Amino acid sequence: MITIVAAIxxxxxxxxxxxxxxxxxEEFNLFLSIIxxxxxxxxxxxxxxxxxxxxxxxxxxxxxxxxxxxxxxSICKTFNEAITLAxxxxxxxxxxxxxxxxxxxxxxxxxxxxxxxxxxxxxDTYFPKFNKDDWKIEKTKEYDEFNFVIYKxx
Ligand SMILES: NC(=O)c1ccc[n+]([C@@H]2O[C@H](COP(=O)([O-])OP(=O)(O)OC[C@H]3O[C@@H](n4cnc5c(N)ncnc54)[C@H](OP(=O)(O)O)[C@@H]3O)[C@@H](O)[C@H]2O)c1
Numbered sequence: 755m756i757t758i759v760a761a762i763x764x765x766x767x768x769x770x771x772x773x774x775x776x777x778x779x780e781e782f783n784l785f786l787s788i789i790x791x792x793x794x795x796x797x798x799x800x801x802x803x804x805x806x807x808x809x810x811x812x813x814x815x816x817x818x819x820x821x822x823x824x825x826x827x828s829i830c831k832t833f834n835e836a837i838t839l840a841x842x843x844x845x846x847x848x849x850x851x852x853x854x855x856x857x858x859x860x861x862x863x864x865x866x867x868x869x870x871x872x873x874x875x876x877x878d879t880y881f882p883k884f885n886k887d888d889w890k891i892e893k894t895k896e897y898d899e900f901n902f903v904i905y906k907x908x
Pocket of ligand 1: 797798819833
C-alpha cells in the first residue's frame with residue numbers, strides 16, 4: 755500500500771519556513787498513528803523538519819541529490835528509487851511530502867489521507883493540485899480544527 759499523507763490549510767498551505775505553519779496536537783497525533791510501523795518517504799527539507807524521528811518503529815527514506823549519509827536513514831537520489839527500496843522493506847509506505855515528492859507520489863499511490871485544516875495560514879509551500887475525480891472517499895471524520903478524509907484510488 756502506498757499512501758500519501760498530508761495536512762492542508764483552507765488556503766492550500768502545507769508549510770512555512772521549513773516547518774508546519776500550525777500547532778494542532780490532535781492532528782499531529784493522528785498523523786503519528788497513521789504512519790506508525792511503516793516506511794516514511796520524505797524530501798530533504800521535510801526530513802530536516804522532523805524533530806524526533808522514531809527509528810524503533812519506522813523506516814525513513816529521504817529523497818535528496820545533495821545528502822550523503824544520515825545514520826539510520828536511507829537516502830535515495832530519485833523518488834522511484836525510494837519507492838523500490840520502500841517496497842523491499844515490506845511495510846506500509848507513507849509518502850509525507852514535500853511538494854515534488856507528493857507530485858511524484860500521485861502517479862503510484864493507492865490511498866490518500868488528508869487532514870483539511872479549517873483555518874487559513876500564511877505559508878510558502880502549497881499542496882499540489884490533484885484530480886479529485888480520480889479518488890473516492892472511503893472515510894471522513896470531523897475534528898474541532900480539521901476534517902479528516904481517507905480516499906482510495908478509483
Ligand atoms: N502539511 C503537511 O502535511 C506537510 C508535509 C510535508 C512537508 N510539509 C512542509 O513542507 C515544507 C517542505 O516541503 P518542500 O516541498 O519545500 O521540500 P521537500 O520536498 O521536503 O524537500 C525538497 C528537497 O527534497 C529533495 N527532492 C524533492 N523531490 C526530489 C526528487 N524528485 N528527486 C530528488 N530529490 C528530490 C531535494 O533535495 P536536495 O536539494 O538535497 O537534492 C529538494 O531540494 C516544510 O515547510 C514542511 O514543514 C508539510
